[in-house]
Structures are given as structure tokens and as C-alpha cells.
Amino acid sequence: MNNLNVVVNKIQDILAQAKITTFELPQIVVVGEQSSGKSSVLESIVKMDFLPRGNNIVTRRPLILQLNKIQTYKKEKKKSSSSKRNEINKEKEKEKTQDQPWGEFLHKKGKKYYNFEKIRQEIQDETDRIAKGKEISSKPIRLSISSPDTVNLTLIDLPGLTNNPILNQKKDLPERIYKMVVQYIKNPKSLILCVIPANIDIANSRAYKLAKEIDPRGERTLGILTKIDLMDEGTNARDILFGKVLPLKYGYVPVVNRSQKQIKKNISVKESIKLEKIFFQNHQSYKDISKRCGTKYLSKRLSELFTKRMEIFLPEIRKKVTLFRIKWEEELKTFEQSKIEGNNSTFLMKLIFEFSKKNSDLINGVDLFEDEHMKFLQGGSRINYIFYEIFTNYIQKVDPLEGLTEKELILLMKNSKGPKKTLFIPDKTFEILVKTKLEQFRAPSQSCVKSVFRELESIIISKIKVDQLSRFKLLKEKIIQKSINYINSLVNPCLDFVNQTIDTELAFINLNHPDFKTPTHLVSRMTQSEQTDIQKQKVPNQQQKLQKKQNQRQKQQQQQQLKHRLNNNNHNSFLKSPSPNMFIGMLREYEQLDSYSYNELKMQQQQLQSTKRDNLSIPKNIQDFSIQEYEKQEIRMLKDLLINYVDIVKIKLIDTIPKIIMHLLVNKLAGNLQNVLIQKLYKPKKIDILLAENPEIARKRKNCERKVHAYRKAEKILSQDISQILD
Numbered sequence: 001m002n003n004l005n006v007v008v009n010k011i012q013d014i015l016a017q018a019k020i021t022t023f024e025l026p027q028i029v030v031v032g033e034q035s036s037g038k039s040s041v042l043e044s045i046v047k048m049d050f051l052p053r054g055n056n057i058v059t060r061r062p063l064i065l066q067l068n069k070i071q072t073y074k075k076e077k078k079k080s081s082s083s084k085r086n087e088i089n090k091e092k093e094k095e096k097t098q099d100q101p102w103g104e105f106l107h108k109k110g111k112k113y114y115n116f117e118k119i120r121q122e123i124q125d126e127t128d129r130i131a132k133g134k135e136i137s138s139k140p141i142r143l144s145i146s147s148p149d150t151v152n153l154t155l156i157d158l159p160g161l162t163n164n165p166i167l168n169q170k171k172d173l174p175e176r177i178y179k180m181v182v183q184y185i186k187n188p189k190s191l192i193l194c195v196i197p198a199n200i201d202i203a204n205s206r207a208y209k210l211a212k213e214i215d216p217r218g219e220r221t222l223g224i225l226t227k228i229d230l231m232d233e234g235t236n237a238r239d240i241l242f243g244k245v246l247p248l249k250y251g252y253v254p255v256v257n258r259s260q261k262q263i264k265k266n267i268s269v270k271e272s273i274k275l276e277k278i279f280f281q282n283h284q285s286y287k288d289i290s291k292r293c294g295t296k297y298l299s300k301r302l303s304e305l306f307t308k309r310m311e312i313f314l315p316e317i318r319k320k321v322t323l324f325r326i327k328w329e330e331e332l333k334t335f336e337q338s339k340i341e342g343n344n345s346t347f348l349m350k351l352i353f354e355f356s357k358k359n360s361d362l363i364n365g366v367d368l369f370e371d372e373h374m375k376f377l378q379g380g381s382r383i384n385y386i387f388y389e390i391f392t393n394y395i396q397k398v399d400p401l402e403g404l405t406e407k408e409l410i411l412l413m414k415n416s417k418g419p420k421k422t423l424f425i426p427d428k429t430f431e432i433l434v435k436t437k438l439e440q441f442r443a444p445s446q447s448c449v450k451s452v453f454r455e456l457e458s459i460i461i462s463k464i465k466v467d468q469l470s471r472f473k474l475l476k477e478k479i480i481q482k483s484i485n486y487i488n489s490l491v492n493p494c495l496d497f498v499n500q501t502i503d504t505e506l507a508f509i510n511l512n513h514p515d516f517k518t519p520t521h522l523v524s525r526m527t528q529s530e531q532t533d534i535q536k537q538k539v540p541n542q543q544q545k546l547q548k549k550q551n552q553r554q555k556q557q558q559q560q561q562l563k564h565r566l567n568n569n570n571h572n573s574f575l576k577s578p579s580p581n582m583f584i585g586m587l588r589e590y591e592q593l594d595s596y597s598y599n600e601l602k603m604q605q606q607q608l609q610s611t612k613r614d615n616l617s618i619p620k621n622i623q624d625f626s627i628q629e630y631e632k633q634e635i636r637m638l639k640d641l642l643i644n645y646v647d648i649v650k651i652k653l654i655d656t657i658p659k660i661i662m663h664l665l666v667n668k669l670a671g672n673l674q675n676v677l678i679q680k681l682y683k684p685k686k687i688d689i690l691l692a693e694n695p696e697i698a699r700k701r702k703n704c705e706r707k708v709h710a711y712r713k714a715e716k717i718l719s720q721d722i723s724q725i726l727d
């Protein structure tokens with residue numbers, strides 16, 4: 001059953017080569033305090049001197065040591081002809097080399113080390129490469145040793161537990177070593193090899209305490225008592241060995257490794273193992289149990305325990321290997337799906353088509369199946385939001401009268417009239433006010449274009465997901481860049497059109513617009529309110545009543561005439577393009593008919609004029625004017641006209657600006673992107689460069705292939721080799 005260990009080693013090899021570090025296999029983890037003899041124990045098991053030595057902390061990176069027992073060369077006894085002898089000699093040479101123990105590092109795969117001094121040197125060098133100075137690193141060094149003298153096992157040597165960092169070492173070093181050791185021994189499949197020097201108080205051993213912490217019932221811990229030869233005279237380890245002190249399920253094995261003195265005397269490991277055997281056989285306290293002492297017994301015991309653990313975990317390992325094989329095969333399929341189908345040019349066209357389609361789907365709201373669509377506004381709906389929630393709301397909220405005081409309006413009118421005494425609301429006043437307001441619509445209309453542009457840009461840069469495209473970094477970059485260039489080329493014409501639309505509104509104040517309230521309408525509204533005011537203020541005498549009736553009759557007649565004229569004017573080609581003056585003039589004419597109110601106002605106005613003439617100081621500031629009643633009427637009318645006209649333009653812009661943006665920006669992008677991209681990127685000589693696979697994706701795919709390969713191989717070994725073993 002020792003062959004099970006060979007299986008573990010093989011699987012370990014396969015997984016390590018595929019850089020699979022997370023798959024937990026049974027392993028033996030050597031735990032001990034610094035200088036407790038861990039490395040010496042490992043060297044004894046390997047029967048070779050190959051580990052770095054020195055003072056203080058020597059093992060600074062985990063060493064995963066895979067031991068493979070190799071078959072020894074058997075001497076050829078049969079006599080043979082010279083030619084056959086030559087052939088056999090060659091074979092012998094080959095086998096001799098194979099007989100010699102050799103080591104191989106995973107980081108130097110393929111290089112066999114027959115010189116174990118060089119192995120020691122390489123461990124030191126490789127340790128220093130990652131853990132510079134006296135630092136430690138949890139990145140393991142993997143070394144496999146094949147030797148006829150060893151057993152099939154995998155052992156892990158770890159930095160020794162310590163209380164105090166040495167000079168120049170960071171203060172948290174003991175803590176970090178502790179964590180690293182825990183990381184390795186917490187794998188429930190691993191066997192903890194707890195190395196305790198027999199010449200210290202075992203109860204205070206940090207290694208024992210730690211093993212107990214992780215494996216409280218001591219069910220997977222084997223104790224090794226080193227330095228038995230250094231125990232005080234008259235003391236022995238029998239109580240510990242017989243489980244009377246700190247018992248462990250697998251018990252303890254006492255060993256005597258090479259002392260520093262023996263190392264200096266160049267006593268080999270093999271020799272020291274012989275001396276160890278003699279030590280136990282002759283020692284008063286151990287000779288009766290000498291067969292269960294020493295390195296030879298330890299190797300045998302470890303091998304048995306390791307096999308046992310493998311037997312326990314074999315079904316689980318098999319299951320996991322299959323599961324992982326399936327998982328990685330699935331992953332690999334996703335890469336294979338994205339293999340280039342057909343030739344490169346059709347593949348490029350396919351990617352461009354998919355990209356453009358996703359873009360127009362996002363804009364038109366077709367691609368609604370991904371989760372994200374349930375959480376956020378996407379693509380086209382965001383553009384809709386810009387149009388109807390932001391732009392429309394903003395325009396609607398613009399107050400045509402904002403910032404205009406009555407006095408300012410009067411001042412504006414006065415200045416427009418100049419020195420002339422006029423009964424009309426001047427054109428200029430109305431035009432200035434309308435144009436100033438309309439100009440205010442330019443900036444939000446431009447912002448609307450820019451916001452939609454940014455939205456389209458963001459769809460291109462981050463919202464479009466074409467799985468296969470992520471493999472081709474350069475192509476992806478180019479597609480995005482060309483798409484953005486295209487949107488950029490659409491923005492200015494769109495902005496120009498929007499500007500022209502505003503300019504058009506400013507160019508001509510169309511008082512003939514069907515929705516613009518006719519002067520008649522305004523006049524009748526105003527007259528009604530004035531009449532109410534008069535009724536409230538006056539209680540007329542009989543004569544006045546008669547006069548008023550007469551006036552009213554006269555007024556009604558003239559109103560009829562005026563209405564008739566106005567209606568006729570609508571059909572008059574000359575009057576189809578009226579100036580504001582025209583209708584305000586008509587209005588004033590109409591107002592004159594209201595003899596009472598108008599005459600009174602006129603008197604007030606004349607009074608004011610004469611006062612002004614008498615008084616030579618002309619008011620300069622707005623505050624200095626007092627507003628006359630007739631002026632109030634003018635302002636009221638002016639305001640009504642202004643609100644009315646600006647509202648008409650608002651409705652027009654709310655309708656037109658989104659249409660312009662849709663036509664010149666959004667629809668053009670959605671409709672033309674595919675052609676633009678083909679035109680810009682479909683260049684036969686450059687297609688291969690564009691379709692060079694993204695190195696990161698290629699790396700991932702290779703990693704995936706490697707893992708599938710490794711798990712398939714491991715699965716094969718677990719079914720074939722194990723069925724042979726079990727047979």
C-alpha cells in the first residue's frame with residue numbers, strides 16, 4: 001500500500017506543475033521551534049546531507065520535499081558476447097545514473113542535481129531570491145528527491161517557531177512565522193510532525209502547544225523527540241514515549257541526529273544513522289524499545305501513517321479531482337466558444353456587427369435582459385430622461401418676466417419712444433424683451449446636446465459588452481476610439497443646428513403665429529377689467545349715465561368696425577407680416593374709444609408733462625420715476641404679450657431640440673456606426689494585427705488548459721494506478 005504514497009507524490013507533481021496550490025492533499029508538516037532539529041530529522045529521513053545550516057533562523061521559506069524511492073540497479077550476472085556486453089554496459093551506465101540519488105527543483109524543472117552540496121546552495125539562493133535579508137516568505141520551494149534509500153513521502157519543512165526576532169528582523173516576525181505554520185497545519189488531511197527537543201521541558205514546547213491548538217485531540221500529530229543524547233544524565237524520555245505525559249494518538253518517536261560536533265567531523269548522515277541505532281540499542285533506558293526508536297523506525301512509521309491518511313481521504317480526493325476537472329473544462333469551453341470562427345476578416349466583421357448592434361439595442365431599448373436593466377436607467381432611457389425630465393423641465397420653468405421690474409419696463413419703453421410722444425407700445429421694447437428671453441434658451445439647448453453626447457460616449461466606453469471582444473485588446477481600443485471619433489464628428493453639426501434654431505427664433509418675432517393671442521383678445525380682456533374698475537369707483541349721475549350709454553353705443557359700433565378690420569387684415573397679404581407696432585397701434589386706437597379711462601389717463605399724462613416742464617431737473621434713475629396709470633396698462637399688456645410669445649417658443653423648442661439631437665446625433669450613431677467601423681477598421685493588411693489575442697486573456701486560457709490537463713491526468717492516475725494498487 002506504500003504505493004499510495006507514490007500516487008500522492010505523482011498527483012502533487014502534476015498539480016504543482018499546473019500551479020495548483022489550493023488543492024489539499026495529505027502531507028506531513030514538520031513543526032518545531034528554531035534549532036529543535038527539524039532539518040536534521042528531514043536529512044535523516046532522506047539519508048542525505050543537503051539542507052542549509054547556520055545560526056539563528058535558517059529555514060525562511062517552506063520547503064516542500066517530495067521523496068521518491070527509486071529501484072536499485074541489479075547486477076547483470078549472465079555472461080554475454082562483446083557487442084551485447086557493450087550494449088549492456090551502456091544500459092548499466094544509464095541505470096547507475098538512475099541509481100544515484102538526485103534532486104530536482106520545480107523552479108528549475110528538468111535540471112537534475114546529483115551534487116547535494118549544490119542542492120543546499122540552490123535552497124539558500126532561492127530562499128534569498130524571494131525572502132531577502134533575514135526575511136521570511138510563505139512562498140514554498142519545491143524539491144523532489146529521488147533516492148533508493150528513502151521512502152515515498154511528502155514532507156514540508158517550515159521556519160522554526162520563535163519568541164524573539166534577531167537583530168535587523170522585523171518585530172512581527174514571530175507572529176508571521178506562527179501564522180505561516182498554522183496555515184500549513186490546519187489542512188485536516190495533513191499530518192503534524194511535532195519536533196520537540198528532549199532536553200527541554202516538553203510542557204513548555206511552543207510546537208507542542210501549537211499542534212494541540214490546531215489538533216486538540218492529538219489525532220493527527222506525531223511527536224518526535226530529538227536530542228535524546230543531550231538529556232541530563234539520569235533522566236530519560238520513557239514517560240513521554242509511553243504516553244504518560246502529554247499523550248498523542250500516534251505517540252512519539254525518539255531520535256538522535258547528528259550533533260554539531262559530528263557535522264564538523266564530517267560524519268555523514270548515513271553514518272550518524274548507524275550510530276543512532278547503536279545508541280538506542282545500548283542505552284539502558286531504550287534498549288528494550290530500540291526497535292521503535294530512531295530514524296529508520298520513524299521513516300517506516302511516517303510512511304504507514306501517510307498511507308493511512310491517503311486511504312482515508314482517497315474517495316474525497318477522487319471526487320474533488322473530478323469536480324475540479326469538470327469546473328475547469330467548463331471554463332475552458334467559454335474560451336473555446338470565443339475562438340476565431342472562420343477566417344479573420346469574417347470574424348472581424350462579426351465583432352463589429354455585434355458591437356454596433358449592442359450599441360443600437362442599448363439606445364433603442366431592445367437589449368433588456370441583463371440584470372443591470374432592472375437596477376438602472378440604461379442607454380436610450382437615459383437620453384429620454386435628459387430630454388423630458390431635465391431639458392423640458394428647465395425650459396418650462398424659465399419665467400419670461402423674471403428680473404423685470406415695472407420701472408425697468410417703463411424705462412425701456414420711455415427710452416424706445418425717444419423724444420416722441422407716442423400712444424403706442426414701441427416694437428423695440430417688445431422685441432428687446434422677447435429676444436433677451438429667447439437668448440436664454442441657447443445655453444440649455446446646447447447643454448442638452450452635450451449631455452446626450454456624454455451619454456452616447458459612456459454607452460460606447462463602458463456599457464457595451466461583447467464577450468469575445470475582450471480577448472482582443474487592440475481591436476477593442478480601436479473600436480472604441482473610432483466610435484468616439486464618430487460621435488465627436490456628429491456633435492458640432494448638431495450644435496450648429498441647435499444654434500441656428502435659436503437664431504431663427506431670434507431672427508423674426510412672428511406675431512402672426514396662430515397661437516399668439518390676438519390684440520383683440522388682449523384688448524377685450526383689458527377693457528372688461530377696466531370697466532369693472534370704473535363701475536366700482538364711480539356712481540354716475542343721470543347725465544353721466546346717458547353720456548356713458550351713448551359712449552358705449554358709439555364704442556360698440558367702433559369695436560365692431562375695428563374687429564371687422566382686424567379680421568380682414570388676417571386675409572390681407574400686406575398685413576400677413578405685421579410689425580408689433582401695427583397691432584399695438586390698433587390696440588391704442590381701440591383704447592381711445594374708452595373715453596372715460598383714456599381721457600383721464602391722458603389728463604394725468606399731460607399734468608405730468610407740464611410738471612416736468614416746470615421742473616428742470618430730469619430724473620436719471622429708475623427709482624425717481626413714478627408710474628402713471630396709463631403706463632401700468634401698457635406694462636400689463638406688454639407682460640401678457642411677452643408671456644404669450646415666450647410660451648409659444650418654449651413649446652416649439654421642447655419639441656424641436658430633442659428631434660434635432662435624435663436626428664443628427666443619436667439616430668446617426670445608431671444607424672451608421674457599423675458602416676463607419678467597417679470603413680475605418682476593415683483594412684485587409686491590418687486585420688491580423690487587430691485580432692492579436694489580448695495577452696492577459698491568452699494567459700488565462702493557457703492557465704485554464706493547464707489545469708484541465710492536470711486534473712485529467714490526476715483523475716487518470718487516481719483511477720488506473722489505484723485500481724492496479726488495489727488489485
Ligand SMILES: Nc1nc2c(ncn2[C@@H]2O[C@H](COP(=O)(O)OP(=O)(O)OP(=O)(O)O)[C@@H](O)[C@H]2O)c(=O)[nH]1
Nearest residue numbers: 034035036037038039040058059160227257259260
Ligand atoms: N546532539 C544533537 N544535536 C542535534 C540533534 N538534532 C539536531 N541537533 C543539532 O541542533 C542544531 C540545530 O539543528 P537543525 O536541524 O538545524 O535545527 P532546525 O530546527 O532545523 O533549525 P532552524 O531551521 O533554524 O529552525 C544543529 O547544530 C544540529 O546539529 C540531536 O538529536 N542531537
